Amino acid sequence: MTILLAVFLLTMLVITAVAIVRTRDLFAAVMLLGIFSLLMAANFFVLDAADVALTEAAVGAGISTVLFLGALALTAARERESGDSRWLPLVVVVIMAATVVYATFDKPALGDPNAPVHQHVAPWYLSETPRLIDIPNVVTAVLGSYRGYDTLGEVFVVFTAGIAVLFLLGSGRPGELFSRPPDELSTGGLKHHLIPRVVGKLLIPFIILFGLYVQFHGEYGPGGGFQAGAIIAAGVILYALLEGETRALAALPESALKVMVIGGALLYTLVGVVCMLMGGNFLDYSVLSTNSVAGxxxxxxxxxxxxxxxxxxxxLSIFHAFAARATA
Amino acid sequence: MTLTAQLPALQVVLPMLTAPLVAFLRLPQLSWLATTVASATAFGIAVLLTQAVLGTGTLDYAMGGWPAPYGIALAIDEFGALLLLIVTGASTIALLAGKASLDQQIESARQPLFYAGWLLALAGLSGIVMTGDAFNIFVFMEISSLAAYMLVAGGPDRRALTAVFKYLIMGTVGATFYLIGIGLVYMMTGTLNLADMEARIAEVADLKPILVAAGFITIGLALKAAVFPLHAWLPNAYTFAPHAVTVFLAACSTKVSLYVLLRFDFFVFQGNLERHDVQFAGFLLPLALLAILVGSLAAVFERNLKRLLAYSSIAQIGYILLGASCVSLLGLTAGIVHMFNHALAKGALFLAVACIGVRLSRLWVDDLAGLARQMPWTLAAFVAGGLSLIGIPGTAGFISKWYLISAALEQGLTGVLTIVVIVVSSLLAVVYIWRIVEVAYFGSRDAQSPPVSEAPLSLLLPTWFIVIANVYFGLVPALPVDLASAAARSLLGHLL
Amino acid sequence: MSLFLDLGSWVLFGIGSLLLFIGALGVLRLPTLFTRMHAASLTESLGTIAVLTGIMLQAGLTLATMKLLAILLFLLLTSPTSSYALANAALLARNRDQTREQADRK
Amino acid sequence: MFITVSIAILVTMALAIIRALRGPSIYDRILAVNMFGTKTVLLVSVVAFLFGRPDFLDLALAYALINFIGVLAVLEFFQSRSLRRELGAAQQRDSL
Structure with a gap:
């Protein structure tokens, strides 16, 4: 059944991907990318990678669509014909695909318990985690502790991306991502907003609550900081869409965002440094408490x-940066 | 745990800790100061680490206290120490010298973010060099690449953005290829630790996924290292970047990718893929030779000063690969020494360009006419850097050429061809450097153009420091040569 | 007891599957946007209710049922809302096009 | 019996994709994406039970909450863009 589902989903994925590449209508591409990401998440889920699927869901379904549209608001909606030939990339892609297919000939079967992946490091994680860290979700243990340095790196990847967007777009005065002309009230465009506003505002608390749940439930089920961060950000973005950027920024001002960004990055790094000060290696949490498991x-x-x-x-900083740029 | 034992972690953590703080400082001056202090401290740590490596051999550090295949281990050997010296040194010098030029090119309101990006690039590059984990390399590669895109995009010219876009696409493709390769190797070995990978790969080395993985990893990293013919992104990225960024990135970013490439091909795949050495030489030797010739020729006909030097960089990357593709102790030593010496020579040249850039807004070769009279010290530094690039005895560049030719002499018939290429390209280097010297010293300055004064002392001093380093390491090459030959020995460990 | 639950699930799943399929067919085959939306809402309201209730019967009184209830509630809130917003936007756009055409004709 | 439902859902998803590919108007695409989103929620819920992993329902919950935001953003985007364009055109007419 897994195979059947995966094949079906992957076929749809390929069709969608080809359509995305072929279309020149950038808006259609954004819509298809939404479908692509949903398919991707379903695929991860079918392959039992719930943590990854949740990340894809949180980022792909809401935030990336909003950011793509933000970028579209700054540019034209149709792709210009570029002089470059499309044949060379096509040839490269076909060769690469053929090579990867060739590589799978000697690949261990999906779910084969004798595959090297299931023989070497993974069994150790599964057998030692209850003793060393004692949390049910081993994925969180691997990401948070065994490979915590990688996760630190990933946080800094996100941080770098944020810095880069702020640097390039410039964080000017706040603006509306999808700014409406001032006399828009007279044209009556807002009328249809009543129902979405009521429903949306009803949902926002649940979204934030769910984000917090994902944050703190990460040790037991799928989830963790990345997913929670994306979900909470999505909630705030929904507020900004319904009530306007200005009110969203009043609720969560840029200085607060700044504190969150610096505070988050520093908190992670400083936990590692404190571990060093207390006599362990960097990110060796065992020394944080007298009981190494509690640490x-x-x-x-x-x-x-x-x-x-x-x-x-x-x-959120990236979202606001796009908004400020779209208005300017 | 003593402080010394924690040094490997501090090398990366220090810039990482400073970056968020710098990003949101209000005062641009202060952010420059904090960045420079952090970078200089990182250089100090790199020096201490090099001493430790020279004293006791490879340094291991278990992140989070978890033993190697389960957690992430840092592993710093002689090769890594050399690269760390290049990365942190280049960053520090570029910052010290770049103040005046960056103040001109980056608006002061954006400077704190810019310097944060700089620190992240520094952290990313040193993270790649130190780690002993294949996936960790990818993570830090992402940090350093994203930061590098941002730094290059800081250039005042609008064309910097299109250059960055190309750089970004190519860099992302390269990183993705690397990731596909790692995925395949992980599928077959179940481990991400490089040393562990090498041990476990032996059982499965003749299977198709490993072969394909070797291809993907090599191509991906070659793309990031701008190995000919995958260099198309490099010239414009270097040309339109702010001058100080060019100094920093030209000195180390492609070399770090080459470093990973060499570590992978020699550590992980070499002993295990059948007749790997022949394949390595067979594919890379022609590419290296072509890179040298094409890069040098393009430089001869290029009229934009920075792009000229960028094409010359492509040729120099060819030299490094040429040494490696000999697959011999001497050849690898030559390649690795050239990493160091090219960083010195290109550093000096790009610093001199930064000096000129402070005074002139356009940097075409013709604009330099008669400039030697107004900026004698700058142009003298440029000539000295050029001499080192050509490989005149008494400069650092000579040392690497010397080792390269000795390595080629061991190779028999192909060696003769190699030597011919080296000589021809050195002559081409003479041509393109001389063109600039001729214009600057014997051209006459346009009467209408406003008078130009010598570059500020804050720029000239670091520039001359590097020039003197070029001469010093040309006369006393012990440090880089020792490190390089030790690195070559450990890379070739399986064949000896 | 469990037989009844199974039977109930079967019936609900059968109805749900049928509704989903008919709705999807409608989305594909019907001629205009608004008729297609009509078909889509069939899958989105009745189909969803049938399928999720069917699963709930199987899950029994557990945390999973609570989650399913929450999912059902949120879907029933959001999908009509977005349909409504979509229809309204499309209608406004069409009206605007018409008035523009009229203005152009004058 | 879960299999029957999941096949029905997959077919629905496939038909929705065809609609998204065909368009023709932007609103048709939005409709297809929205429908695709709710079908993903259903698929994930069904598969969670099919595989005996009901604790994975969190994912479906996340979708049910977040999918809405994308659709709203799209509508907002079009609303504001067409209004702005119209206003720009009107201003041009006025200035002539």
Whole structure:
């Protein structure tokens, strides 16, 4: 059944991807990208990677569509014919695809328990985590502790992206991402907004609540700081869409976002530094408490909080930067 | 734990900690100061680490205290130490010298963000060099690339944006290829630790996924390292970047990718893929030779000063690869020494360009006419850097050429061809450097153009520091040569 | 007892599947946007209710049922809202086009 | 029985994709994406039970909450753009 589902979803994925590449209507491409990301998440889910699927869902379904539209608001809606030939890229892509297919000939079968992946490091994680860290979701243990340095790096990737967007777009005065002309009230465009506004405002608390749940439930089920950050940011973006950027910024001003970004990135790094000061290696949470298991758990909670803060802050800063640019 | 034992972690953590603080400082001057202090401290740490490596051999550091295949381990050997010196040194010098030029090119309101990006690039590059984990390399590659795109996009010319876009697409493709390769290797070995990978790959080395992985990783990294013919993104990125950024990136960013490429091909794949050395030489030697010739020729006909030097960089990357593709102790030593020496020579040249850039807004070769009279010290530094690039005895460049030719002499017939190419390209280097010297010293300045004064001392001092370093390491090459030959020995460990 | 639950699930799943398929067919085959929206809302309201209730019967009184209830509630809130917003936007756009055409004709 | 439903959902998704590819108007595409989103929620819920992993319902919950934002953003985008364009055109007419 897994195979059947995966094949079906992947076929649809390929069709969608080809359509995205072929269309010159950038708006259609954004819509198809939304479908692409939904398919991707369903695929991850079918392959039992719920944490990844949740990330894809949180980022792909809401935020990336909004950011793509923000970019579209700054440019033209149709792709210009470029002089470059499309044949060379096509040839390169076909060769690459053929090579990857060739590589799969000797690949262990999907779910084969004797595959090297299931023989070497993974069994150790599964057998030692209950003793060393004692949390049910091993994925969180791997990301938060065993490979915590990678996760720190990923937080800084997000941070760098945020810095780069702010640097390029310039964080000018606040503006509306989808600005409406001032006399728009007279044209009656807002009337249809009554129902979405009521429903949307009803949903926002639930979205934030769900984000917090994902943040703090990450040790038990799929989730963690990245997903939670994206979900909470999506909630705030919904507020901004319904009530306007100005009110969103009044609720969560740029200085607060700044504090979240710096605070999140610093919190993670400083947890590592504190571990060093207390005599362990960088990010060795065991030394944080007299009981090494409790120390690990404390460390993971702290760094996940740092991740959540930084991701929320960066995503919202990027959103506001696009908005400020769209108005200017 | 003593402080010394924690140094490997601090090398990356220090710039990472400083970056968020710098990003939101209100005062541009202060953000420059904090960045420079952090970068200089990182250089100090790199020096200490090099001493430790020379004393006791490879340094290992277990992140989070988890043992190697389960957690992420840092591993710094001689090769890594050399690269760390290049990365942190280039960053520090570029910052010290770049103040005046950056103040001109970046609006002061955007400077804090710019310097934060600089620190992130520094952290990313040193993170790549130090880690012993294949996926961790990818993570830090993302940090350094994103930061590098941002730094290049800071250039005042609008064309910087299109240049960055190309750079971004190519860089992303390269990183994706690398990731596909890592995924395939992980599928077959179940580990991400490089040392562990090397041990476990032996059982599955003759299977198709490993072969394909080797291809993907090599092409991906070659794309990031601007190896001919995958260099198309480099000239414009270097040309339109702010001058100080060009100094920083030209000195180290492609070399870090080459470093990863060499580590992968020699550590992980070499002993295991069948007749790997022949394949390596067979594919890369012609590319290296072509890179040298095409890069040098393009430089001869180029009229934009920075793009000229960028094409010359493509040729120099060819030299590094040429050394490596000999697959011999001497050849690898030559390639690795050239990483260091090219950083010195190109550093000096681009610093001199930055000096000129402070005074002139356009940097075409013709604009330099008669400039030697007004900016004697700058042009003298340029000539010295050029001499080192050509490989005149007494400069650092000579040392690497010397080793390259000795390595080629071991190779028999192909060696003769190699030597011919090296000599021809050195002559081409003489031509393109001389063209600039001729214009600057013997051209006459346009009467209408406003008088130009010598570059500020804050720029000239670091420039001359690097020029003197060129001469010093030309006369006393012990440090880079020792590190490089030790690195070559450990890279070739399996074949010896 | 469990037989009844299974039977109930079967019936609900059958109805749900049928509704989903008919609705999707409608979205594909019907001629205009508004008729297509009509078909889509069939899958979105009745189809969703049938399928999710069917699963709830299988899950019994567990946390999963609570989550399913929440999902159902949110879907029933959001999908008519977005349909409404979509229809309204499309209608306004069409009206504007018509008035523009009239203005152009004058 | 979960299999029957999941096949029905997959067919629905496929038909929605065809609609999204065909267009013809932007609103048709939005409709298709919206429909695709709710079908994904259903698929994930069904598959979670099919595989015996009901704790994975969180994902469906996330979708049910977030999919809405994308659709609203799109409508907002078009509303504001066409209004702005119209106003720009009107101003041009006035100035002539």
């Amino acid at each position: 690990q758990q404390l460390g993971i909670i702290l760094i996940e909080a740092g991740v959540g803060l930084a991701v929320t802050g960066v995503l």
